[in-house]
Amino acid sequence: MLYLFKLNFIFLSNNLSVLFLCGWYPSRVLPYNGDFIQRHAEAVALKHKVTIIHIITDSSLKTEIEYSFNTINGIETHIAYIKPQQRLQKTFLFFKAFKNLIDKVGSFDVVHLNEVFPFGIFSLYLKWFLKKPYIISEHWTVYHRPKSISFFEKKLSAIITKNAAFVCPVSDNLGNAMQAIGLKGNYKKVPNVVHTDAFTPSNMHLDVFTITHISSLNNNHKNIKGMLDVMVEVQKEISEFKFQLIGENATMYKEYAHKLGIDSTKITFFKQIPHQEVSEKLKMSNLFVLFSNYENLPCVILEAFSCGVPVISTNVGGINEYFPNDFGRLIEVNNRTELKEEILNFYHKVYTIANKEKMHTYVVSLFSKNKIANDFSELYKKSLKR
Numbered sequence: 001m002l003y004l005f006k007l008n009f010i011f012l013s014n015n016l017s018v019l020f021l022c023g024w025y026p027s028r029v030l031p032y033n034g035d036f037i038q039r040h041a042e043a044v045a046l047k048h049k050v051t052i053i054h055i056i057t058d059s060s061l062k063t064e065i066e067y068s069f070n071t072i073n074g075i076e077t078h079i080a081y082i083k084p085q086q087r088l089q090k091t092f093l094f095f096k097a098f099k100n101l102i103d104k105v106g107s108f109d110v111v112h113l114n115e116v117f118p119f120g121i122f123s124l125y126l127k128w129f130l131k132k133p134y135i136i137s138e139h140w141t142v143y144h145r146p147k148s149i150s151f152f153e154k155k156l157s158a159i160i161t162k163n164a165a166f167v168c169p170v171s172d173n174l175g176n177a178m179q180a181i182g183l184k185g186n187y188k189k190v191p192n193v194v195h196t197d198a199f200t201p202s203n204m205h206l207d208v209f210t211i212t213h214i215s216s217l218n219n220n221h222k223n224i225k226g227m228l229d230v231m232v233e234v235q236k237e238i239s240e241f242k243f244q245l246i247g248e249n250a251t252m253y254k255e256y257a258h259k260l261g262i263d264s265t266k267i268t269f270f271k272q273i274p275h276q277e278v279s280e281k282l283k284m285s286n287l288f289v290l291f292s293n294y295e296n297l298p299c300v301i302l303e304a305f306s307c308g309v310p311v312i313s314t315n316v317g318g319i320n321e322y323f324p325n326d327f328g329r330l331i332e333v334n335n336r337t338e339l340k341e342e343i344l345n346f347y348h349k350v351y352t353i354a355n356k357e358k359m360h361t362y363v364v365s366l367f368s369k370n371k372i373a374n375d376f377s378e379l380y381k382k383s384l385k386r
Helices: 002-013 035-044 087-105 120-130 151-163 172-180 224-237 250-260 275-283 299-306 336-347 356-367 369-385
Strands: 017-022 049-057 065-072 075-082 110-114 134-138 166-169 209-214 241-246 267-270 287-290 311-314 328-331
Touching (some): 017 120, 035 049, 035 110, 035 369, 049 087, 065 087, 110 120, 110 369, 120 151, 134 369, 166 172, 166 369, 209 224, 224 241, 224 250, 224 336, 241 250, 241 275, 250 267, 275 299, 287 299, 287 336, 299 311, 299 356, 311 336, 328 336, 356 369
Parallel strands (some): 017 049, 049 075, 110 134, 209 287, 241 267, 287 311, 311 328
Antiparallel strands (some): 065 075
16 A cells, blocks of 8 residues: 555656666766766656666775765766776675665665666666666667677576566667567667757858767777778868867877878867767768768767758668658768768768758757656656556
8 A cells, every 4th residue: 555655646746766777877987988878867857856876997996995976967976986806706896886875875766777787687686676667778789799798698688678667779770689689578769868959050151161070989880990091082072171080099090091191181180078069069060970880879960960960871770760861871881982972972062951950850859858858757657557
């Protein structure tokens, strides 16, 4: 009776206490790691109380565990830093930190797990011993490379997804990849969040045709060298253009660009920048390019759309699920000739591209904080009813 009374009170108040369990999250060790999860949390916080738990190793620690608590953008953020250890001792410290953080957090209604493995083990514990339902958000590209996942991890992940009220990949493509390796569950796609108040169109005229790429700059993933190979050819066709390469360790590609013969006046390298500065770089662009070998649903494509900037991207992962025909062009993986031709087509204005306001409105309708908050709210309430 007490449980039913509490459940009825929750539904009437329309305000829940949501615990985000995060395998990835920005911290002092990795300031930008999982910032897309932070944006999900900030969206949910528009309607509910959100508390974050994140645990990460920190090689600078002198003690075994250090706890940090901050309120960031209205979100109670609890992070435990663990001194690197051998696997068995590390596992023990993770569980110890988790138990201490749960005790500090206190009561909550529903769990929002981010990344199935390994933090899903904590979600199972909370469901089986504290009767707390959980949903899962998943972004991990590793499911597109199943040979990278161990047998043990697959088996444990299957238990975690089976016990979730909902599994929410950011794209159907990712959901299909997860189910293909045996991760069965109640799947419901919920995409990434875009800060549509910050990523807005600009009417500024650009004197020089500007192409931008923003990512982690991992070459195996993002095919950075392939893009640079194309820029050598583009500079033979366009006398005045600028290519902005933005991301962690961007300058490590300077030597490769120099060897290729890319004019140093045509390429600029920016190290990783705060998220709020990304919108300014996109607004100062005529075109955004992503030449990835594999993906899920990159936030930066949606952010480019929100700024009214057309996109050329490889047709991988779930990108084509949210890519209107008049917002840009999708091309084959690693097809350098096609990438060059499409860049030239945009330079010569061959295509009729949607106006900036139409692109921005599209993003607001599907990826704004309010839209995503409403999507998750419905799933939380259904989870509690189940």
